[in-house]
Amino acid sequence: MLIQIKNLIKTYQRHDGAINAIDNLSLDIPKGSFVTITGVSGSGKTTLLLILGGLLRPTSGKMVYNGNVLNLHNEDQLASFRSNHVGFVMQSFALIPYLTAAENIMIALNVKNSDRAKNRIRAIELLEWVGLHDRTSHYPKELSAGQQQRVAIARALANDPDLLLADEPTGNLDPGLSEEILGILKEINQNHKTTVVMVTHSPMAAEYGSIKIKLENGKLHDQQTHVNIE
Amino acid sequence: MRLTDLTLKELWHRKSQLVSGLLAITLGIGVIVGIRTISVVSEKAVAVNLDNLGANILVLPQAVSVDNYYTADIDAPTFPESYVEKVVTSTLSGVDNMSPKLTRRTKVGNENIVLTGILPKSEIASKPLWQKGGLKGKVNASCAPKPGAQPAKYLDAKLQRKGIENLAGYDCFIGSAVANRLKVKENGTLTIQNKTFTIVKILPETGTVDDDRVFANLHTVQALLGTGEQISAIEIMGCCSAINDGLLSKLRNILPDTRITTIGQIVSTQIENNRLMNKISLIFLIIILFVGSISIGNYIWANVNERRKEIGILRMIGYHKRHVYYILVLKAVIMGLVGGIAGFIVGTFSAIWLGPQFAGIEVSPIYLLLLYSVAISIIISIIGSVIPAYMAGKIEPFSNMQED
Numbered sequence A: 001m002l003i004q005i006k007n008l009i010k011t012y013q014r015h016d017g018a019i020n021a022i023d024n025l026s027l028d029i030p031k032g033s034f035v036t037i038t039g040v041s042g043s044g045k046t047t048l049l050l051i052l053g054g055l056l057r058p059t060s061g062k063m064v065y066n067g068n069v070l071n072l073h074n075e076d077q078l079a080s081f082r083s084n085h086v087g088f089v090m091q092s093f094a095l096i097p098y099l100t101a102a103e104n105i106m107i108a109l110n111v112k113n114s115d116r117a118k119n120r121i122r123a124i125e126l127l128e129w130v131g132l133h134d135r136t137s138h139y140p141k142e143l144s145a146g147q148q149q150r151v152a153i154a155r156a157l158a159n160d161p162d163l164l165l166a167d168e169p170t171g172n173l174d175p176g177l178s179e180e181i182l183g184i185l186k187e188i189n190q191n192h193k194t195t196v197v198m199v200t201h202s203p204m205a206a207e208y209g210s211i212k213i214k215l216e217n218g219k220l221h222d223q224q225t226h227v228n229i230e
Numbered sequence B: 001m002r003l004t005d006l007t008l009k010e011l012w013h014r015k016s017q018l019v020s021g022l023l024a025i026t027l028g029i030g031v032i033v034g035i036r037t038i039s040v041v042s043e044k045a046v047a048v049n050l051d052n053l054g055a056n057i058l059v060l061p062q063a064v065s066v067d068n069y070y071t072a073d074i075d076a077p078t079f080p081e082s083y084v085e086k087v088v089t090s091t092l093s094g095v096d097n098m099s100p101k102l103t104r105r106t107k108v109g110n111e112n113i114v115l116t117g118i119l120p121k122s123e124i125a126s127k128p129l130w131q132k133g134g135l136k137g138k139v140n141a142s143c144a145p146k147p148g149a150q151p152a153k154y155l156d157a158k159l160q161r162k163g164i165e166n167l168a169g170y171d172c173f174i175g176s177a178v179a180n181r182l183k184v185k186e187n188g189t190l191t192i193q194n195k196t197f198t199i200v201k202i203l204p205e206t207g208t209v210d211d212d213r214v215f216a217n218l219h220t221v222q223a224l225l226g227t228g229e230q231i232s233a234i235e236i237m238g239c240c241s242a243i244n245d246g247l248l249s250k251l252r253n254i255l256p257d258t259r260i261t262t263i264g265q266i267v268s269t270q271i272e273n274n275r276l277m278n279k280i281s282l283i284f285l286i287i288i289l290f291v292g293s294i295s296i297g298n299y300i301w302a303n304v305n306e307r308r309k310e311i312g313i314l315r316m317i318g319y320h321k322r323h324v325y326y327i328l329v330l331k332a333v334i335m336g337l338v339g340g341i342a343g344f345i346v347g348t349f350s351a352i353w354l355g356p357q358f359a360g361i362e363v364s365p366i367y368l369l370l371l372y373s374v375a376i377s378i379i380i381s382i383i384g385s386v387i388p389a390y391m392a393g394k395i396e397p398f399s400n401m402q403e404d
Helices: A045-052 A075-085 A101-109 A116-129 A145-156 A175-191 B003-013 B015-053 B083-088 B121-126 B128-133 B135-143 B157-163 B176-182 B218-225 B240-244 B247-254 B265-306 B308-316 B321-359 B368-393
Strands: A003-014 A017-029 A034-038 A060-065 A086-090 A163-167 A195-199 A211-216 A219-225 B057-061 B095-108 B111-118 B171-174 B189-192 B195-202 B213-217 B233-238 B258-262
Touching: A003 A045, A017 A045, A017 A211, A017 A219, A034 A045, A034 A175, A045 A163, A045 A195, A075 A086, A075 B321, A086 A145, A101 A116, A101 A145, A101 B003, A116 A145, A145 A175, A163 A175, A175 A195, B003 B015, B003 B321, B015 B265, B015 B321, B015 B368, B057 B247, B083 B095, B083 B233, B083 B247, B095 B189, B095 B218, B111 B176, B111 B218, B171 B176, B176 B195, B189 B213, B213 B218, B247 B258, B265 B308, B265 B321, B265 B368, B308 B321, B321 B368
Parallel strands: A034 A195, A034 A211, A086 A163, A163 A195, B111 B213, B171 B195
Antiparallel strands: A003 A017, A003 A060, A211 A219, B057 B233, B057 B258, B095 B111, B095 B233, B171 B213, B189 B195
C-alpha cells in the first residue's frame, strides 16, 4: 500500500465557526492505482489532495506514506518529500511566467540536482515525451492551454515521482484537449507505474480511475474499485 | 536553471519595477557621493592653500585686536620670548616652524616704517633647548613631505621672509615700498635709532604692510627698543592636517594667556563649508539608511505579494523556506549592487557638474567612494529585505491552488 489514511480530520476555523473539510476519513491507496476523487464543491477533494501531497497538515488522524508517518515530518522534511516522491498537476497549470517551458522543468530538476547541462537534457527529453519538442524555448503565454498543461505534466514527472497528484487537470481545457491530457495521465500510470490521484468534477474524467472515490462533506460517500491492482 | 538564474530572470522580467524600486536608493547614494566628493576635493584644496600659505598661525597677546592677520602684531603688547620654548618643549605635533617677532612703528629720518625683529632659522637651530624639544623632529614626523617629493615652495612672495636662513645682528631685509621711499638699495645702509644696518636684500613687492616693513634680527631689535626678551607675536607654520585636528585648541592650552588666531580667515569659509557638508552627508547617510531600507523593503514586500503564486509553486515542487529567503535576499543584494553603482555615477557626475559652480573647485571622481557606495547600498538592501523575505517564507506551498 502506498498511502494509508486513518481517521483523518482537517478543520478550518472560519468566522462563523469551525468546519471539518475532511471529517474522520480513512482510505487506502495502493501502489500503481489511478484514483479519481469527485464530489461537489466544498466536499473536501482539494483538501484531501493537499494532505496527500504533504502541502497541508491534517488537524488529527494519521497519514502513512510507504510506511512513513507524514504527520511527524517537519516543514523541510515535507518539502524534501514533495521533491522526491510527488509530482503536481494543477488546473491553473502553475507555471512560472518568466521561465520558458524547458526552464519551468529545469527549476524542478534543480531541487535535487544542480547540474545545469544534465537538467537541460532531461527537460528537453520530458518535453519531447509530452510532444512539445519544438516548444522548449517558449514562455507559458506563448503556449496554448493544452500545451501549458503538458509542460506542467512534464515538470511533475521531472524527478520520477511515485505519486502524481492532479487537481482538476482538465478544468481549463476543452473536451478534446481534456481527453489528450487524461490519456497522458493514464499512460504515466500504466507505463511508469506511477500512482495517480486526480480530483475532478468531470464524470468523464472520473471514468479513467481504477478506484473512484466520491466525497461528501469531507466523508467518504462512495468508493468503487474497478481493477484490483495489488 | 538555478535559483540565481531564476532571480536574474525575474529581475529582468520586472525591470520597470526594478527601476522604480532603485530610485530612492540611487538618489540617496548619489546625494551622499556628491556631497562627499565635493567636500573631499574641497578639503584637499584647503590643505594645499594652507600649505602654500606657510606660516598660518599667529600667537598674539591676549589684549590685542585682530582685524588683519598681517598687521595684528604692529604695536601690540608683548609677552615673554620663552613662550616659544613652551611650545617646542610640549608634546604638540604638527608644528612645522616657528618665528617669534617683535614689531614696532619707528622712523628713519622723516619716514615712518614698521620695524620687525625676526629670528632667522640659523638661530632657531642653534638653540639647544629647542632642538631638544624636537622641533625639527616634529616637523619630520608630521609635516615632512613624502620621500622623493619636492619640498614645499612658498607660492606667496610675502611669505618668503619666513624662510630666511641667516640674519646677522645688524643686517636687515626691507620691503619694496620702504626701499622706494628711502631710496636705498641692496648692500646699502639704513640708520634706525642711531644704529646702522646693512641692507642684505630688498624684498619683492607683496601689496601688503610687509612692503613697509624693515626686518632685522629679533635680539638686535629687542635691544634697540629696550623691551628685553619680549616679543609681540609668534608665527607658527602648522600642518594643515594638524590644524584640522585641533592644533589651535592645543596651543591655547599651552599658552592660555595669549590670543591664537589663524590665517584660516582666508580659508575659514571653505573649512566651515566642508564641515557642514560632512555633517550633511552624515545626516543623509542616516536618512538613506532608513528611507532606503524602507523603500527597498516596501519594494520587496510588494514583489513578494505579487509573487505569492510563484513562491507557492516553488514550495510545492520541493523548495525549502531557505531557498525562498535566498531568492529574495539575492535580489536585494543585486539591487543594492546596481543601486550603489548607479548612485556613485549620479553623485559623481553631479559633483563634477555642480562643484565648479557652487564650491568653485574642480572635482574629479573619487573611485574609493564606489566601494563604499556599493557596500552601503547592499547593506541597506539586505536590511530592507529581511522582513519581506521572512514573510515570504511563511507563504504556504499550496498558495497557487484553488481551495474547494
